[in-house]
Amino acid sequence: MTTITADLFPTSPLALRTADPAKQARVRLFAAEQAMAAATVRDILLKTLAATRNLAERQAVMRTAHQEVTTWRYTLAARATGRLGTGIAYSAERFRTPITASTTNYDRLGPVGRLRDGATWDGPSHTYRGGTATPAYDAMATYGKEAAARFAS
Template sequence: MITAALFPVPGLLLRTNDRAAQQTIRGFAQQQATTASLVHHTLITALHRSHDTAERTTAFEAAFTAAEDWRYRAAVSSQHPDGRYSARWAQRFRTPITDDNPNLFRIGEPARFRDGATWDPDTRTYQGGIETPASRTMRDFEAHATARFAQTREGDVVSNPVALPDGRIAEGMRLLRGPAAHQAAVEMATRIAARGGDTSRIITDGHLIYCATGPEADRRAIFHLAMALLAAEHPTPPAALTAWLQAVYLLYQAPRTKRGADAATRTFLIAAGSSILPSPPVLIRDVDLRACVCTQDAFVAELRAAQSGTR
């Protein structure tokens, strides 16, 4: 059975220590489970009617699109009165990521995720507050990203090389620091200002780390080969599990929409995994950030270790 337990709440969403508020946030997992069950049922039906790998691939692609459509509809019906999760910004849940409009996300500044932290305009830092799951999560991932830079000689940009099933190497998510991160911060501030948002708290200098989506052509190739990987004939359950593990990493290197890509991808992955495995697979917490800061081998090994009963 596909249940809410298969959808661990991202640590970055838990920015409060209030248990009632946390429970409300955790409630979204049930929506994902319900949608994943529906997508799974439709996918199984389509797979049974498929005659070859091409038709199976089309079925998986349709399932992914269904997960994206659900996330958009959920955004449209959002009960948040304002802010980034309000229905006002629902269109961003189906706005495509492009080379001219990549996704950018800052990794760092954990103090802003503390419960009760306040902004000091003089020092341009967040002060006070109590640690939360979100602040601890951000601190951990900042350390992981810093370690990636220490392990490479690529300079201010570290790209995730993605080994594709056909033997090619594509460029996945990128980690930015130094001038590259400063440029990303300025671009982020410019976009927010154009939407009428407040940019006073966006830091554009100093020690910054950002993650950014890879080139559009690479993302498109990664996505389609992930679908083909899932659609291929898997002679044994262990072979199917290996295919699913690799597909998880691939899909997180190839997000398609400006908002909601993580939730849509998680929902699809549980539905797809339940279609090719004896039992539903397990996702690790903050799977999207882990895919960004980890190498392919390290990510797949960690995800494999989290599986139990999925053989």
């Protein structure tokens, strides 16, 4: 059986909304929590699925496992003091709201100023100004360039 480790959960650059290496390291530690949760769910699934007799039972087991993981992630988010960065208000509820239930589930592509560490809101221009680039900012800028190039061809 494959050992589930933190290495299997690389941190998305979109989670790295700070230029501070110490804060980035703290964000990356979440991979260890993900690995522990994944190993627990895997063990439960292996044991439970081995005892199921039909498709309906297997589907019920999978739905239950998904709900337990969703609840685990929501509980962690509810305990958090917020996310790093500026802009959109933090809401733990988004971790248990299905994508299909949200009418505002989108991300801007391109240089998103609120993802710059220390950026400040400029009312007259309706943009974030200044700050230091973060991995999240760089990723969104790259994604924006790639999307523009794709639509240009």
